[in-house]
Amino acid sequence: MVIDILMPALSPTMEEGALARWLVAPGDRVRPGDILAEIETDKAVMEVEAVDEGVIETLVTPAGSSGVKVNAVIARLRTDERSGVSAGASAPAAPIRSAPSHPPETAPSSPRPSPPRAAEPIAASVVAGDPAQNRAVRRVTVRDALRDALAEEMRRDPRVFLMGEEVGQYQGAYKVSRGLLEEFGDKRVIDTPITEYGFAGLGVGAAFAGLRPVVEFMTFNFAMQAIDHIINSAAKTRYMSGGQMSCPIVFRGPNGAASRVGAQHSQDFSAWYGHVPGLKVVAPYDAADAKGLLKAAIRDPNPVVFLEHELLYGLEFDVPEGEDVLEPIGKARIRREGRDVTLTAHSRMVRFALEAAERLEQEGISAEVIDLRSLRPLDMDTIVASVAKTSRLVCCEEGWRPFGVGAEIVARVVEEAFDWLDAPPLRVTQKDVPLPYAANLEALSLPGTNDIVTAVRALLHRGDGA
């Protein structure tokens, strides 16, 4: 019988990839484990292994094809009936690791497609008052925007260096540091042992002594091992020294949920760091802000916690050209203007807030979307001005509800803008449980566009049937 060989997913978030080359030709006999092809995404190159034994009948997808969807038929295999190995009519090929490959939390392909997800990119709205508005722009992924920011700042200031796990030879677990080792060498792009507590402390010492370290955590989940140095050593020392000591350091890496990686790899730490005086905390959404804010963070004389998001890395946005475009830390960005309700969000939740605003517009509800960008300092002026206009507030965040970013914003709006409110503010957050692995439970736990739409309707006393 003939079975289909399907384009495998290299990670839970992959939707398509390029078929770089075939290593087999029609007529070739293959056994399980033989390498059939190489496929590429923007993060990695992987080899595709045969699962079944048989003879290649046709190569459906030519070598060099890009944009091949996960689960598309890429080849057909005639199985050897005598071996009786293959019962199914189609089978995805099994990708295997090949260096450079993936961070440990990236699971091998699942035998079925990824869970349905919202359509990927939505265009960032044109922003009023954007200082970079009149510049030429080009489409850049968040990942490359971060890399460009690092490279530009390292060229500008020889004191800036990057250290962390797999930032050098491996090119970054998420490929954010791709190419930096080649340009800057191993004096300035430093692979560390897997010792977050130690290298965070070492970075703090280097900052005390006048360097400008950028410490990458493979994810912020692992920074819990280092949080003592982030808070006790980096954030508090200026105050404890009566202003004598400086700690210009950036702690950066992906924060929050990835996809299907379970509870220990999926926590949003925004509220944790936002709580601490002596830190600045930044969480950009689009590529332009990722770049402009990372550059500002590196130049900032204070410790900055820079929260990225794995599920944003691959998205493309317009980024203004030029090495001098910095975004100010502490200023929110109004992503969409509106009259009826204010939505606050940061990082990936901005996308859902914008999607929700589009859907609400079709119902005649005009939502203003504030991308917080900076959690500490928090731009209360922008939030209060917006609430004064809309009189309604929904705070959206990926983290847990208790003591969260929304809790803080709601409290301050009640303190500072109570008289403008027409309804109690609402929060859209993750469910108050460790993030589950199962696709359906994970989707139930994480907040998304529907949750925001539902919250806004409730706030405006319009049920789902309205």
Next chain:
Amino acid sequence: MTSSSQDDAAPTSSQTAPPAGPTPPRPKRRRAEPGRAALLAMYREMLLIRRFEEKAGQLYGMGLIAGFCHLYIGQEAVVVGVQSVLEPQDQVITGYRDHGHMLAAGMNARGVMAELTGRSGGYSRGKGGSMHMFSQEKNFYGGHGIVGAQAPIGAGLAFANRYLGTDAVSLTYFGDGASNQGQVYEAFNMASLWKLPVVFVIENNQYAMGTSVARASAETELYKRGLSFEIPGAEVDGMDVLAVRRAAGRAVDRARAGEGPFILEMKTYRYRGHSMSDPAKYRSREEVAEMRDRHDPIDMLKRRLLERGEASEEDLRRIETDVKEIVNDSAEFAQTCPEPDPSELWTDVLAEI
């Protein structure tokens, strides 16, 4: 008691280090034995720390110093002996028993004492307290209240020295208690892997708060704690300032010459409790008396100075008078200078851009 000094025979590690900075490592040199002036300076420094700490204890008892206050009495030879071989660019970082390190580093007694009383004239303008003082001018990097935190930070200072191509060495002090902290070993690993110019000085005063080394440590010979990281170590009589000086000289020269980290385990003793609130019931009166009477670092140096005719009773009396004056002046200053202005509450949280 100086024994198993391995540094002379320390093997050169074959690990590849990242490229060194522009300044070529300085070759090691033979350090001369201290002359009369150097000996008297060490005597004076130890006495200053002793008298300063006694005064701090007194002010604590009067309620003028609050919170935690960890006295260095008994351990003076360690920091004074090490400091005697340092150069101005070398950095010092330690834990919370830090008053002695600050005085030895040349920070002034007024600023330290006024910080203890929480006054505006303190090194941190009253915002740090006993455990949190710093001096950029004297290359003193704290003053850290979290046990062991100074180990990776100290390695980071050494990292910066290598990165910037200076020939400074980081002197990273911690206690026997901290030597069981995981982050210390993370720091050892990176310091050795990258051959950083850092000397780890373990001040083994035998008790981590109230727990003796034997009750807390599977390996009680702490100078061996770097062996699995290829860091050589030596045990040193930390009550003998000259033994400390010799051992520190070798370790510091070695680090400055680009040969990587070294561990000095200083066997020392604190006469007082862990902090002012500790009655030290976990050890006997006799044990403390034995150390005070027979191994006191100041008495030992004093005997030597007198026996060898390097100083007269009159010389030492004059030093005693000078030191008392400095300490009394610092205590006076610490009580009379004002508390920080209320507006100070909000300053120094963030650097202005």
